[in-house]
Amino acid sequence: MRTLSTRRWVATVAAAAAATLILAGCAGGADNGGDSGASNKDNVTYALPAGTGPNWLLPMSPPDKMATHNKALKSTMWVPLFEYDGTGGAMDWDKKASAAKSYEFSADGTSVKITLNDLDWSDGKPVTSRDVEFWYNLARYNNTKIGGYSKGNMPDNVTKFEINDDKNFTLTFDKVYNQDFLLANQLTLIYPMPQHVWDKSADGEAVGDLDRDEAGAQKVLDYLFKQAEDMSTYATNPLWKTVSGPYTVAKWTDAGQVELTANEKYTGVDKAKIKNVTFMPFTSADAEMNVVRSGDLDYGYITSAQLSSKAQFENLGYKIDPWKGWSITYMPYNFANPTMGPVYKQLYVRQALQHAIDQKSISDVIWKGAATPGYGPIPQDPATDYLSDEQKNNPYPFDLKASEKLFTDHGWKKNAQGVLTCENAGSGADQCGDGIAAGQAMNIVVTTQNGSQETDNMMAEIKSSLQKVGVNMTIDAIPLDSVLTEAQSCKTGGDCKWELVFFGTAGSWYFSAYPNGERVFAKDTKWNAGQYDNPEAEQLITDLTFSTDKDIAKKYSALLAKDLPVMWMPNPVYQVSVIKKGLDIGGQQDPGASFYPQRWSWK
């Protein structure tokens, strides 16, 4: 027994010593410089986000294949009609990456005439209006099978597709729409597809005009979807050899590793500069960072916590480049919560809570600069004309005194434990408000996603600030999937007990180029999780789609920045990129999360 016992503590000491040595070894590795990795100028390796693997290449996707990286990859092979991105520093039409050369709206705004670029398919045939019509026909006859379809929107809102000639066509809409909405959120869904190769319903069948009637179009899409389900044939299937973009598939594994090679027949102006691009999947960020540390990735990412070890990656020959997302981050209030709903419905409560969020310090210190403060429903970086002054200037700056005063001015007083309690119930100007009973304490629960040190620290900081005001915040950290399920519980017949939820460690909501909030803040939409209901906001959200008022987005931005449908939070970057110093990515990283590998080059 003595031997066993002695072994026990000897083993403990040995384990501790081993752990210390490992740590020391790891730390020592920080100084390893060098410039290993791919230096072949015809190749580049890129790390895909952890846990994601590209699994679809056809320009039209079923709903479960709508991942951003799928879209980013297929755009390199089939050029979309309109591409909007932020590579130029602002979210704008990227003409080089688009099949459309120009557009012209009719005087009454109900139709748009589009002219195509001089693009050819890789088999030498030109990209024509018929190829756009092919997409439209497949979409309109198969709308429910297509991911991203929203009833009433594209293609339902197109009443007539008219081919003027090979390079010109006109789309007529069912009503007048906001032109930014049409261009950035609707026409960007369209891809010219090679009708002369794909318009068939079986292998070996002659290509015809099957797409022009409903039954034929359905057969064609079923056939294309079936072919696209087999990832192992992406590099060999003749269907996928006819491309219009700068790249074509060289290899695509079931595990999600994709190798693209330059399309030698590409005739556009966005020609590939590096011949071979490899997209690597990773199961976790840690696994990816290990490969970065080995120098075997040319373009990867690190977690923002690693920004404190920036020098390590710079010594390895990388430059650090945070990739900002076209997104907003927020915590919805549950206005339907049986107990706390009436409290959150009071604007002064939301204002007071917002005053207690020190977004600048959280962004700078906790996210180490890899997040930017956000004060409203429009993404703030890069700045756009949609952004109102009210949102830009932060209507509720960090001010704990102002926060506490809002409570005390409305009948709340700190109890012996320092927690604010409603003492003056009622609906008067100096009272707590409708539905709040005397004795109601400001005990709030935030359900947040776990697994992120930055998020944990951010919640600890918010809890600390709120405690100074007199609000007792409980943090309930659970896995992201559970948070998202919880957030929907009121709408799915669940217990609806959540109060605030946070699912924004990588940004809460990513927008199309035109950032309308119809899917987030409109009354009956799924992701208005907290059931925010403001008729004025509802009208503005509708107007964002239909109004021709150039300032409509600004009005929407101003109202929601002030009305606080959610608690606005710092918006983390899409990822903190590490890029080999010799690799020029040809502009800014796209906030819309597209890659544009054709613009990368080795210096």
Place this chain on the structure above:
Amino acid sequence: MSDVTATPAATPAPQPRTAKPGRRALARFTSNRLAVFGLIVLVLFLIFCFLGPLFYQTDQVHTNLSEASLRPGERGHLLGTDDVGYDVLGRLMIAGQTSIIIGLAAGVLATLIGSFWGAIAGYVGGWVDSVMMRIVDAGIAIPATFLLLIISTIARPSVPLMILVIGLVSWLVPARLVRAESISLKSREYVLAIRAMGGTHSRAISRHIIPNSVGTIIVNATFQVADAILLVAYISFLGMGVQKPATDWGAMLTSGISYTYGGAWWLILPAGFCIVLVVVAFNCIGDGLRDYFDVKGRLK
């Protein structure tokens, strides 16, 4: 005729002075230098964690982002600050409180449950013993860390919950040990006698079986405490421990690990050393106690 030879009167040998039982026990314990080392380390840690905050006062409730990530010695922070501005030395103290309280309480809870379970199983025997020990076998087959992680995911982690959960997954080993003792003790005369005099089974277990297993129980309890402290560290290291502003040494380690490559040793090494030292201390004490209770050890 008798040939009697008178034998000289034997000179009485000098009798060893009989020491008091308490002193003898202390002497036996202190003869084990590692045990003394363990005890000293443990006492120092108890003073550091529970009395330290009285002399080195820091705010361990509110974050202070303006003082985040300071190096040791900067702005009066002896061991620097962490990434949200908590003073690391002060945090080691309150983290130690959590680790030691959970460790001690969970260790005691596990020992109590295990002792009663094992004593009953061994004493009653038969199918009751079989069923009870198969439950123990089944429990041992499930990794404790796995169970703890699941429970931490379902319920909001707190100190009482962690004591309960760690206690409930750690009683299996003491149950086995005490059962073995119980089987041996139940056939002793004094146990048989109490049954013959009409004593109840519960009296036999509580007054004779368990008290006579106390050596095994106490020795195992020290190891249980050490294991519980490690379990707390594991769970917290995996991000499932107590929530901020509360913390424990494992949580401090996991917060600091991201800064390994940044050279922020003060976020990792102090918490790591605290865990190692306290666990080693408990193991050393356990080793000393085992020697104390071991009959062979007494004869030395």
